[in-house]
Amino acid sequence: MLDIKNLLVRRGEGALAHHVRLPHLHIGAGKILAITGESGSGKSTLLEAIGLLLAPVELERFRLGPAGAQEDIAQLLSGDDQPALAAVRSRHLGFILQSGGLLPFLSVRDNISLPRRLLGMSANSAHVDHAVEVLRLQGLLDRQPQALSIGERQRVACVRAIAHEPLLLLADEPTAALDPHSARRLFELLLSLVSSMGLSALVVSHDWALLKDFGLPRLGAISRQGETLFEPMD
Template sequence: MLDIKNLLVRRGEGAQAHQVRLPELQIGTGQVLAITGESGCGKSTLLEAIGLLLRPVELQRLTLTPPGSPAATPLDIGRLLADDDQPALAAVRSKHLGFILQSGGLLPFLSVRDNIRLPRRLLGMPLHSEHVDRAIAALRLETLLDKRPQALSIGERQRVACVRAIAHEPLLLLADEPTAALDPHSARRLFELLLSLVSSLGLSALVVSHDWALLKDFGLPRLGATSRQGETLFEPMD
């Protein structure tokens, strides 16, 4: 479970500064929460702060608890941030977080198979994984494994990016507008597969999206943005 209380992150200085505030957030295993709001309101900033790419200026609590026993010890990420323990924070990012970017972010000189295996290789994990095999099958990528990214359609690249993001079995998946470059049919299909993947693999996921119709159709709970001068507040929305 991801548990956050009183997170505040700031971008810019002086009159140009903009704050993004998250009073509270809890998301459990197998759950997906959408982050919504107008363009430029700070959705990606919030995702980057949760993904430990931006340091908050205020934070009361940020923990990530592995699934399994109710007595599992939470990872006290807030303490690591307070101590500015960069090696430990880097280890949390690489081991426990998975990222899906708008662009896919695949390495063009690697095959699909090697792109997917890269996070496991970097962490010294066995390259073969039934967890990954199930994801490849769910996203119908078996026939693409020997191809390079430039030989794929945009939708195919995003599907590969989804599998690569969960290949190292993270606790939390963070997706920034994963369907932004897709046509409506492809966007719906990718979203459906992504939700299925999160459920079957027992992940937690936060998805930034501007596609209101898609989110409504899938009935996802969401964090919505309320913007005022110099600050955006993200709160649960009905």
């Protein structure tokens, strides 16, 4: 589903530049991979590059999609084809941000349905209904984001991220604002949705205990002078 080779991203310039390097990454459909590392190691930077929000300075291969129908993202990046890259982001990627990122002037229901509406998809979705039920959001659907707790907003953001049934889910510390019980329920939901919908997912997380409990494979940060290398970890 996701195949990347020799991705290099640079933050800053000159002596202050820091490089984030990903030699290789392959994730199949229905699989979830955790990205771990110390604070400031470049986990979010890597996620932004994979999410097409940050252009790499080097890239050998970047393909997304099912076998036989993969899109050559590296070619789009090389040609700086911004309309095509925007189309990939809106249709094939789902984002869960640390801040939630909900639109304050829309209800919870409308925040969740917005990605589907923008893509001309049907408003009805069994996946969305299941996610709303598991995360106990039924009683919050008509509220505005400002009337929700931080944890409630994050749960809504998770449902919104999968509402349009993307190919790849990118989550940046999705459980950071949740209590342990809600964090576990959220991870259970993500694993269930990734499996049932055949998504691929990358989840940045500092919750080592939770990752260990769920047995998630990890892409870990190896930091050295001026560079962070992300490699598979046992």
